[in-house]
Amino acid sequence: MPVHTPLPVSLLTTLLLSLPFVGFLALAMASRRVSAWLAILTTSFGFVVAFVLALNLPDQPLTIQTAWADLSGTLFSISFRLDSIAALMLILVHFVALLVQIYSVAYLHDEPRLRRYFAYLQLFVGAMLGIVLAGNLLVMYAFWELVGLASYLLIGFYAERPSASKAAKKAFLMNRVGDAGFLIGIFLTYYNFRTLDFSVLDTAVVGGALPTALGLCLFMGCMGKSAQFPLLTWLPDAMEGPTPVSALLHAATMVAAGIFLLARIHPLLSPDALVVIALIGTITTVWGGYSALFQTDIKKVLAFSTVSQLGLMVAAMGTNNVSGAMFHLLTHAFFKAGLFLSAGAVIHAVHTQDMRHMGGLRQTLPITFWGYTFCAAALAGVPFLSGFLSKEAILSGAFDWASHQPGGLASLIPIALLLSSGLTMLYMARQWRLIFFGSYRNKHIPLDQTHEPNWLMRGPVVLLAILSLGFWFSINPFSVHGSWFFRLIPTPAEGHFGWLAPASVALVAVGGWAGFRMNAPRTDTIAVRLSLEYGFLDSLFQYLVINPTQKLANLLSRTDRRLVDGTVNNLGITLVVLAYIARAIDRLVIDGVVNGAAWIASFFGQMTRSVQNGRVQSYIMVTVVGLVLVLWWLLY
Amino acid sequence: MQPVDSHLFLIVGAALFSIGLAVVLLKRHAIVVLMGIELMLNAVNINLVAFSQYDPDRLQGQMLALFVMVVAAAESAVALAIVLQVYRHFRTAQLDELNELKQ
Structure with a gap:
């Protein structure tokens, strides 16, 4: 838009943020019949507003500020900040939330507490928008905790199941551990810079020495929310929530918050802190990938793949590649939401989550099969799909970073990242085969009774699968350079590694072949138990x-x-x-x-x-x- | 006339007074008590008469004794009348049973 129309941007931003909370309150009073459509209406309105905002984005980051507390001369303000990253996240959150809610209408049509479900979803979306729009760390922390609360409510939505309430408690408590570190990090930030405002912090830190502890404490918050090693064990348990919630949680809202936090505080991270972050991200991605390898629960495989991909994003953050991480966050949101929604369709059809009781479903669920295939291929990094592009961006950034680090040990990180993307293909191919190929193994429901869900559920899956295609993001299917995304969020100059794309393709091919051929292993070997119990982390914590x-x-x-x-x-x-x-x-x-x-x-x-x-x-x-x-x- | 030794009078008077006092204090019947009072009055009279010998000119003691007798007669009359009324009122003249003063 060449001529800047005087749009009341700040007004729209405030409206956008208050919409889900109004929706939350309205849903608390609405009747069950209209609740779903009220929620969808609220979110689609928000989506439109977010789109308008993104199209009219001011050149400079916009800050809306209002005084909150004046403590002995120190002014703490409520401030919101709208810039390109925030606008991107706004659209993403609204889009995924909208699809998830449409999907939920069909998926949860028998649920008696539908109204409460949609109210919680609105709260979740509102809290996430607050994190995205937060202009200082204090406001972000407030919404951060609100996300924690909303996730607790949604993971424990089936409160009558003891496992669900336990999982909700576990998620909440493990997040508390991270949040405690985050809060200390906020205090350290204030102690060092006398401000919590992002716009001031961005410029304040240039030149000054950065305490590593500050960055690491702030990173603790990301560790909890984005399920980084060692605080990752709540994420697989969080699968106790309804499947659309998992899609929302894993794609656009909760776990993305940690990555978004890292993007916001990236200037505050000292080089040492960045190395630690890269290391933890790498450990997480390998750990998650290996844990996904032998899982039998369809959702748990996806949960660990989320852990693994989040580790990849965090590692990208650690290797100074903010734009790469955000790009992967964006692409991952689409295909991971698509995967969870197709998994929901599969569960809807066979009424079990155990992949040992599935198989051969590609004939009866063709649309789900193709949606799942595209999303899984994108996740695994197959060329021409979005995941390939974003992984390539991350990996080339990591190799570039490693080449500038003293000592050869640094290059272990990008190599581990590269191998873990092969691991991704391995477990996704295994899952793909277990669900859709081979013979049907469920004795309770005959194959001819499994059927596709209605269009309310199929539509979002198809849409997300289409958005997992690579050409939406880059014309060149093998390189992301020159994509619109990196014009939006500028990236530091990166070395281009010509061998990287062929190497990843080769790894994907090997992984896919091995995964497709993988036989069901005996469950008592130590390697399998290591994967099933995700490295005995829970026992260790115990x-x-x-x-x-x-x-x-x-x-x-x-x-x-x-x-x-x-x-x-x-x-x-x-x-x-x-x-x-x-x-x-x-x-x-x-x-x-x-x-x-x-x-x-x-x-x-x-x-x-x-x-x-x-x-x-x-x-x-x-x-x-x-x-x-x-x-x-x-x-x- | 040979004057009688005055201390004999006094002994008789004291004895008479003591007997009268004992009667007043110990006897139960009102009339007898009145008799005791008469005895005491007469013991006094003996003393008055006995000491009157030291005042031969004016005989004040004897005069006073006569006066006491008159008053005692009057007193007896009044007292007996009261006793009579008391008896009529309480149907008794036993002083032990008359404790109206306690009220």
Whole structure:
């Protein structure tokens, strides 16, 4: 748009952010019948607004600011920031959320708590928009926690299942670990720079020394939300939520938040912190990829592939390749949402999540099959699809970074990343075969009763599969250079590695062949168990964290019972004894004095009363005695 | 006339007074108590008459004794009347049973 029309951008941004929250409140009051369409209407309106905003994006990042708290001269403000990354994320979040909600209408049509489901989704979307639009770390942290809450509610949506509520708790608690680090990182940022505003921070840090601890603490937040090693075990458990929620969670909202955070705070990361981040990303991507290899649950394979891809994005961030990471986030959002939605369609058809009870479904679910195929191929990095492009961007960035690092060890990172993309093909091909090829193995539902879902569910899958094609992002199918994306989000000059594309294609081919041929392994070998239990991380946590914590808690409870309760009880007993003594003193001394006084009074009363007996003769006697006494006293 | 030794009078008077006092204090019947009072009055009279010998000119003691007798007669009359009324009222003249003064 060459002529800048004076669009009320800030007004639109505020409207955009408040829409889902209004939707959340409205859904809380709406009837069940209209709730789904109300939610979809809200999100599609938001989508349109986000699109308009993106088309009218100002040249400079736009900041909307309003004072929040003035603490002894330090002003903390609520500020929102709209720039190209934010606009991209706005469209992405709205688009995926819209498709997921349309899909949910059909997928959850029997669900009695539909209204609550859509209300939670709106809350989730709103919280994510808040993170995307946040203009300083404090606001981001607030929405960050809101995402945590919404994810807790959605993962534990089937609250009647103990496993679901456990998974929700686990996700929430593991996120808390990361969030604690994030909060400390925010404090460190404020301590170092006296501001939390992104626009100020971007320029403030140039030239100054950066504390590595600051970057690592902030990265802790990403570690929790984006399921990085070692905080990755909540993500597979989060599959307890409804499948469309998994799609939203894994594609556009929750786990993307960590990557987005890294993009925002990237100027604050010191070179050492970046190395650690790259390393953790690499470990995560290999760990996740290997864990996906032998899973039997259709959703768990996808969950670990998400872990793996997130590790790839984090590694890209660590290798100074923000645009590559954001690009992969974008492409990944489409094909991962597509994969989850097709997995949902498969589950809808066969009523199980166990891939050992599927097989041969390509005849009865042709559209789901093709949607799944395109999305999986994109995920695995097959040429002509979007995943290939973004992985190539990340890998070339990583090799470029490694070539500038001292020592040969740095090149292990890009090599590991390259191998992990081969691993991706391996497990995706295995899953593809288990679901759609071979013989049908489900005894409960005959093959001819499995059928495609209706168009509300098929439509989003088809749309997402189409968006997984490479040419939307780059005309050149083997290189991403010159793509519109990198004009939008500029990338530092990267070396181009001509051998990279053929090498990835070769790896993909080998991985695909091996994965397709892979037989069901015995489950008792150590290699398989290592994958199934994702590197025994949960057991490790059990031994390292949970058991000591429980022991400490038991110890504290015993101390409480014995020491504190004992002290209180002894104090109580002492008080009771003292009270008895006081009562005795009261009765004997104080009452004694009073009673004694009364007794003396009554004694004298009796005495004097006995004198006043009304008998004349005793009066005379007294008179006589008195007279005698007076005489005696007078005379002697 | 040989004057009688005055201390004999005094002994008789004291004895009479003591007997009268004992009667007043110990006897239960109102009339008897009144009799005791008469005895005491007469013991006083003996003393008055006995000491009157030291005042031969004016005989004030004897005069006072006569006066006491008159007053005692009047007193007896009044007292007996009261006793009569008391008896009528309470149907008794036993002083032990008359304790209206206690009220």
